[in-house]
Amino acid sequence: MSYPSDLRYTKDHIWFKENGETFLIGVTDYAQDQLGEVLYVDLPAAGTVDAEGTIFEIESSKSATVMQIPFAVEVVAANEELDDDPENINNAPYDTWIAEVKADEADVAGLLSAADYEATL
Amino acid sequence: MKITIIGAGPGGYEAAIYAAKKGAEVVLIEKDSFGGTCLNRGCIPTKAFLASSSVLEMAHEAKSYGIKIDGTIEPEYSKIVDRKNKVVAGLVKGIGALLTANNVTQIKGFGKIVDKNTIEVTKDDGTIETVTTDYIVLGMGSVPTTPGMFKYDGNRVITSDEILDMKEAPQSVILVGGGVIGTEIGQFLAAMGTKVTIVEMMDRLLPTMDEDVSKQLARQFKKDKINVITSNGIAEVLPSSGSVEVVLQSGDKLSADYLLVAIGRMPFTKDCGLENVGIEFTEWGGRVKVNEYLQTNVDNIYAIGDLIDTAMLAHVATYEGICAIDNIMGKQWSPKYHAVPGCVYTTPAIASVGATELELQKEGKTYNTGTFDFRGLGKAQASGHIAGFVKVIADENDVLIGASIVGDTATDMLQVLTLAVQLGLTSEQMLQSIFPHPTMCEAILEALHDLHGLSIHKL
Numbered sequence: 001m002s003y004p005s006d007l008r009y010t011k012d013h014i015w016f017k018e019n020g021e022t023f024l025i026g027v028t029d030y031a032q033d034q035l036g037e038v039l040y041v042d043l044p045a046a047g048t049v050d051a052e053g054t055i056f057e058i059e060s061s062k063s064a065t066v067m068q069i070p071f072a073v074e075v076v077a078a079n080e081e082l083d084d085d086p087e088n089i090n091n092a093p094y095d096t097w098i099a100e101v102k103a104d105e106a107d108v109a110g111l112l113s114a115a116d117y118e119a120t121l
Numbered sequence: 122m123k124i125t126i127i128g129a130g131p132g133g134y135e136a137a138i139y140a141a142k143k144g145a146e147v148v149l150i151e152k153d154s155f156g157g158t159c160l161n162r163g164c165i166p167t168k169a170f171l172a173s174s175s176v177l178e179m180a181h182e183a184k185s186y187g188i189k190i191d192g193t194i195e196p197e198y199s200k201i202v203d204r205k206n207k208v209v210a211g212l213v214k215g216i217g218a219l220l221t222a223n224n225v226t227q228i229k230g231f232g233k234i235v236d237k238n239t240i241e242v243t244k245d246d247g248t249i250e251t252v253t254t255d256y257i258v259l260g261m262g263s264v265p266t267t268p269g270m271f272k273y274d275g276n277r278v279i280t281s282d283e284i285l286d287m288k289e290a291p292q293s294v295i296l297v298g299g300g301v302i303g304t305e306i307g308q309f310l311a312a313m314g315t316k317v318t319i320v321e322m323m324d325r326l327l328p329t330m331d332e333d334v335s336k337q338l339a340r341q342f343k344k345d346k347i348n349v350i351t352s353n354g355i356a357e358v359l360p361s362s363g364s365v366e367v368v369l370q371s372g373d374k375l376s377a378d379y380l381l382v383a384i385g386r387m388p389f390t391k392d393c394g395l396e397n398v399g400i401e402f403t404e405w406g407g408r409v410k411v412n413e414y415l416q417t418n419v420d421n422i423y424a425i426g427d428l429i430d431t432a433m434l435a436h437v438a439t440y441e442g443i444c445a446i447d448n449i450m451g452k453q454w455s456p457k458y459h460a461v462p463g464c465v466y467t468t469p470a471i472a473s474v475g476a477t478e479l480e481l482q483k484e485g486k487t488y489n490t491g492t493f494d495f496r497g498l499g500k501a502q503a504s505g506h507i508a509g510f511v512k513v514i515a516d517e518n519d520v521l522i523g524a525s526i527v528g529d530t531a532t533d534m535l536q537v538l539t540l541a542v543q544l545g546l547t548s549e550q551m552l553q554s555i556f557p558h559p560t561m562c563e564a565i566l567e568a569l570h571d572l573h574g575l576s577i578h579k580l
Contacts, residue, residue: 040340059340061507063580064494083343 001029009117010070016108024097032093036062038086043078073101125254127232130157132426132438133260140446141223149225150232155216157262159435166285169205171466174312196313198290234394256421256449263386263427271382277360278380291315291378298383299326301465308467311345318348331477337527388428403430413455414448460543464532469509472535475523475542489515491571493564495528497578500559511564519547530561548572
C-alpha cells in the first residue's frame with residue numbers, strides 16, 4: 001500500500017492534491033482495497049458541500065459506501081471518465097481524481113500527512 | 122340471479138368466472154379483446170418486451186460469466202413485437218376458453234346502459250343486442266390521459282398503446298412522466314438503441330416511492346445513458362411531419378422522433394350510458410363513486426378497477442371484482458387497501474407494499490427500518506445480480522407496515538412481505554420462519570434482523 005507524501009489525507013480515506021487555485025480529491029489505496037471492485041461512482045454536482053456532508057458515493061461489488069468530507073468545499077468539476085471506467089479507482093487510486101473542489105487552504109493544511117494517515121490504519 | 126359485467130379486463134373477466142363458479146348466470150360484454158388493457162396494452166405485452174431486453178442484457182454480459190458469443194448481438198424489434206403478439210394472442214384465447222368452460226355468455230360489442238336492468242350492446246356489424254339483467258358490474262377500465270396541450274395524434278405524439286406495435290425501435294423519444302410506465306418503457310427503448318429522454322414534473326423518478334428506491338433507479342438510468350430531466354414539465358408541443366419539438370417549462374427546447382405521453386390514466390366512461398341511470402362520480406378525477414361494498418348509488422350496479430378511486434392496478438381490479446361479486450351474491454365484505462403491492466419491472470426491478478417512509482414522515486408517525494443490500498448475499502454474488510436492497514418498515518409495536526425491494530427478483534419476492542403487512546405480522550413472528558439458502562429471500566431475513574440491529578451479514 002502506498003501513501004504519496006505530497007498529498008493530504010482525511011481520516012475517512014480521501015486525499016487532497018493541490019491543483020493551482022483548486023484541489024483534486026480521490027480515495028486512497030487502502031479505501032479502494034477495502035471497497036473491492038468499484039462498479040459505479042455517484043459523482044457530485046457542482047456546488048457547495050457542507051462539513052460532514054456526502055461528497056460522493058462509491059458502489060462496489062462489496063458495498064455502497066457514502067464518503068464524507070470533513071469541512072465545507074465547493075465542487076467545481078467531477079471526473080466524468082469514471083462513468084465509463086470506474087475501475088480506474090482500483091487500478092490507480094492516486095492518479096484517478098473524482099472531483100475538483102475549492103477549499104480553504106487552512107482546512108486542507110489541517111488534514112493528516114501521509115505518515116499520520118498510515119498510522120490510523 | 123343474472124349478473125352482467127361490462128369490460129373483460131382483469132377485473133371483469135375474473136369476476137365473471139368467479140360468479141359463474143358460484144352459480145350465477147353471467148354475461149360478459151367486451152368491445153375489444155379479452156384481458157383488457159392489462160393483457161393487450163399493458164402488463165403482459167410490456168413484460169414480454171422486457172423479457173426480450175433482459176435476454177439482450179444477459180447476452181451482453183455473457184463474457185463476464187465465461188460464455189463466449191461470436192458475432193453481433195442486436196435486437197430485432199419486429200421479431201420482439203411478433204413474440205409479444207404471440208404471447209398475448211395465446212392468453213386471450215385462454216381467457217376465452219376459461220369463460221366458455223364456465224358457461225359465461227360472451228358478447229363482443231360496446232355496452233351502453235339504458236336503464237338499471239337493461240344494457241344495449243352495439244356489435245361490430247352495427248346490430249344491437251339487448252341484455253336484461255338483475256345486476257351490473259362496471260369494469261370498463263381506463264385509457265391514457267392525453268391533455269389537449271400535448272396534441273396527441275397517435276403518430277408523432279403517442280402513448281404506451283402505440284409503442285407496442287411499431288415496426289422498429291424509434292431513433293429517439295421524449296417520455297413525459299417518470300412514473301411506472303415511463304420508466305419501464307424508457308429503459309426498454311434505451312436497450313433497443315433509442316435515445317431516451319424522460320421529463321418528470323416532480324424532483325425524482327418514481328416520486329411516490331421512497332427516495333432510496335428512486336436513487337437506485339436514477340443510478341441505473343445514468344449507466345443506461347437515459348437522459349433524465351426532473352422538476353420540469355412540458356410547456357409547449359410542436360409536432361411536425363418528421364419529429365416533435367417540445368419547449369420545457371424551464372424554457373429549454375428538446376426534439377425527438379416521438380413524444381410519448383405517460384402521465385397517467387383516466388377512467389373510461391364515455392358513451393357508456395351511466396348518465397341514463399344517474400351514476401354519481403367523485404368530485405376529482407371523474408371516477409365512479411362507490412360505497413365500502415363497491416356499490417354505486419344505483420343499488421344493483423357495482424363498479425370496480427380503474428373506474429373507481431383506488432390504485433389503478435390489475436390486481437386491485439381483480440380483488441375488487443371478487444369483492445363485488447361476493448357482495449352481490451350475499452357474502453358482505455369490504456376491500457382493505459393497507460397492503461397493496463406495486464411492481465415496477467425495470468432493471469433493477471422494484472416492488473413495494475404498504476406505507477413508505479415518506480408517508481409516515483408526513484403523518485408524523487414513529488417507525489423503525491431494517492435494510493440489507495443484496496450484495497451481501499452469496500446467491501447475489503454467485504448469480505451476478507448484486508444491485509439493490511430490501512427495506513422493511515415496522516411500527517412501534519414491531520408490526521410490519523411497509524416494505525420496498527429493489528433488485529433482480531424484487532417483484533416475485535415481495536409476496537411474503539405483502540402477506541406480513543396484510544396480516545399485521547411482527548418481525549418476531551416472521552423471524553421464526555426458516556429462509557432457504559442460497560436464495561435472494563435471505564435479504565428479507567437479514568433486513569428483518571436489521572430492525573433489531575442483529576443483521577449477521579451487514580457490515
